[in-house]
Amino acid sequence: MAKNGKSGAAALKGKPVSASRSEMTEIVLPAQTNPLGKLLGGQVMHLVDMVAAMAAHRHSSSYVVTASVDYIDFRNPINLGEIVTLTSQVNRVFRTSMEVGVEVYSENVMLGEKKHTTTAYVTFVAIDEFTRCPKLVAPLIVKTAEERRRFRDALKRREVRLALRYGK
Numbered sequence: 500m501a502k503n504g505k506s507g508a509a510a511l512k513g514k515p516v517s518a519s520r521s522e523m524t525e526i527v528l529p530a531q532t533n534p535l536g537k538l539l540g541g542q543v544m545h546l547v548d549m550v551a552a553m554a555a556h557r558h559s560s561s562y563v564v565t566a567s568v569d570y571i572d573f574r575n576p577i578n579l580g581e582i583v584t585l586t587s588q589v590n591r592v593f594r595t596s597m598e599v600g601v602e603v604y605s606e607n608v609m610l611g612e613k614k615h616t617t618t619a620y621v622t623f624v625a626i627d628e629f630t631r632c633p634k635l636v637a638p639l640i641v642k643t644a645e646e647r648r649r650f651r652d653a654l655k656r657r658e659v660r661l662a663l664r665y666g667k
């Protein structure tokens with residue numbers, strides 16, 4: 500293998516999206532809310548990063564670092580005492596990086612209400628544990644129409660984020 504860990508693509512076996520799909524559930528406590536009793540945006544971002552990292556870590560079987568968060572959208576507030584569920588899935592693998600999509604839902608158990616509150620896209624780079632350099636990621640096997648749509652859309656988002664990063 501090359502020193503930067505980028506060779507050996509042929510040896511990597513593809514994995515389906517379902518193999519790394521991840522989920523986290525939390526209940527909103529007072530220390531995580533603003534004076535209006537709404538979950539802080541920074542807390543949502545932390546949870547998004549965590550659940551997204553789980554999917555990237557599972558897919559790549561590697562250590563991963565967050566390279567960028569290019570889109571995060573707060574559609575509805577999440578209130579004190581509500582249950583927050585976050586789901587993540589790898590949308591597309593490039594070479595050493597992968598885009599993960601995250602959706603956040605809130606649940607008010609007393610009212611029996613569930614709301615979609617947030618969508619986010621996070622890019623992770625797999626890091627070789629010895630060289631600490633980016634390493635190739637196993638290909639993603641997309642099966643459903645929805646997975647294929649996310650796969651196509653991820654390429655458009657990558658073009659935008661790399662243009663912002665490298666100014667090209």
Ligand SMILES: CC(C)(COP(=O)(O)OP(=O)(O)OC[C@H]1O[C@@H](n2cnc3c(N)ncnc32)[C@H](O)[C@@H]1OP(=O)(O)O)[C@@H](O)C(=O)NCCC(=O)NCCS
Nearest residue numbers: 563564565566567593594595596597622624633660661664
């Ligand atoms: C992310 C990081 C590893 C990229 O390093 P680099 O020297 O730019 O490495 P490369 O140029 O080889 O790029 C590696 C991959 O990152 C991707 N990348 C780099 N910047 C990116 C960005 N802003 N958005 C999306 N992908 C990005 C590249 O496209 C490449 O992916 P590919 O191989 O799939 O095409 C490096 O910038 C870094 O370590 N950043 C800090 C990460 C961190 O501390 N995160 C928070 C804690 S987890």
